[in-house]
């Protein structure tokens with residue numbers, strides 16, 4: 001594994017070992033890194049890019065590739081879950097085929113998790129596999145989606161109740177040849193999206209004790225406290241560009257947060273590349289901490305909750321739902337005396353500092369939500385399995401937790417003030 005000081009994290013898996021490079025600017029070394037990783041032979045690349053990225057950023061990426069001797073074509077993807085489908089995958093594959101994209105030539109995935117998952121899957125199946133370089137442009141994709149090789153798309157299926165979008169129902173494990181993170185890509189990311197990524201960092205902090213970084217949680221708390229002090233002192237309004245500055249402050253804090261989160265994800269993945277671990281204390285399944293709750297509430301319409309953009313009505317972002325799921329998981333664990341009693345309070349304080357919702361109004365009954373959790377893909381033989389935190393920023397998979405505790409934790413997410 002690389003160290004934080006080097007700004008490079010090594011990921012070692014059975015199928016491929018690669019580096020995650022954390023750069024201040026995506027354009028500074030992207031071309032050079034791709035050339036170093038793939039050698040002198042490939043002369044062409046295809047960039048699959050999120051259509052919401054600013055033109056100067058795209059231009060910087062293209063110049064960097066050009067300087068490293070690559071000719072390139074670019075295809076834009078509208079990054080919505082409804083568009084993350086087999087149909088869009090087919091369009092990407094047709095684009096690659098029409099460019100006579102060869103097996104040794106790279107696909108450059110430039111965008112958030114939607115583009116990364118789609119372009120990664122296309123690279124996995126085009127000519128039975130070509131290299132993909134993941135260049136994540138959301139915080140969530142930097143610390144989570146771009147690392148670990150999971151790729152895929154949603155599947156729209158007709159059921160008795162109408163058409164349903166099954167998330168990530170088809171996919172492949174296809175490790176990238178490199179992950180190149182340019183922190184400057186976050187300058188254009190909306191604040192709400194950035195904060196949603198912070199929830200995944202809190203999740204990593206809650207797992208860090210088992211993966212070499214039991215101090216990440218405290219470090220985040222300290223930085224959040226300093227930040228709130230500074231904001232009050234200066235009366236600073238959240239900036240529109242570089243919204244991350246409003247949430248985490250200095251660039252060095254952002255870099256360290258990304259590096260430490262990636263290091264934890266890399267260690268989880270190294271221990272269980274294909275999510276096959278069955279032991280209760282290990283494996284990639286731990287990354288689902290908070291997610292069983294989150295999946296049951298994230299697509300619910302008609303919720304009202306507080307974000308950095310003020311009061312919102314509608315559906316939660318995935319990261320916002322994960323934050324709430326982390327809170328619920330901590331509350332179940334505390335009731336079972338599996339973690340420190342004060343943990344949920346600490347998590348709630350961190351989420352509030354990051355302007356993430358800690359309660360929502362408009363939730364259906366807690367019983368209904370727990371029934372939805374029973375449909376989660378992690379449920380086997382009708383046994384509900386929850387990843388719950390334990391002492392020392394660790395977690396484990398718990399089978400069949402008492403239903404009333406789960407119902408109580410869900411109920412605790414209801415905003416009773418409205």
Ligand SMILES: NC(=O)c1ccc[n+]([C@@H]2O[C@H](COP(=O)([O-])OP(=O)(O)OC[C@H]3O[C@@H](n4cnc5c(N)ncnc54)[C@H](O)[C@@H]3O)[C@@H](O)[C@H]2O)c1
Pocket residue numbers: 050051052053054078079080081084111112113114115117137138139140141144145146147148149150151167168185186187188189190193318
């Ligand atoms: N493969 C994995 O291991 C893994 C892990 C977690 C999540 N995911 C997947 O990731 C997806 C969510 O990804 P996400 O949260 O990164 O969001 P996203 O890809 O949905 O992007 C969120 C929004 O931000 C916009 N955007 C992205 N980067 C931007 C930038 N720099 N400037 C301005 N706008 C920008 C996008 O166009 C989109 O509107 C889900 O589909 C999820 O299933 C995959």
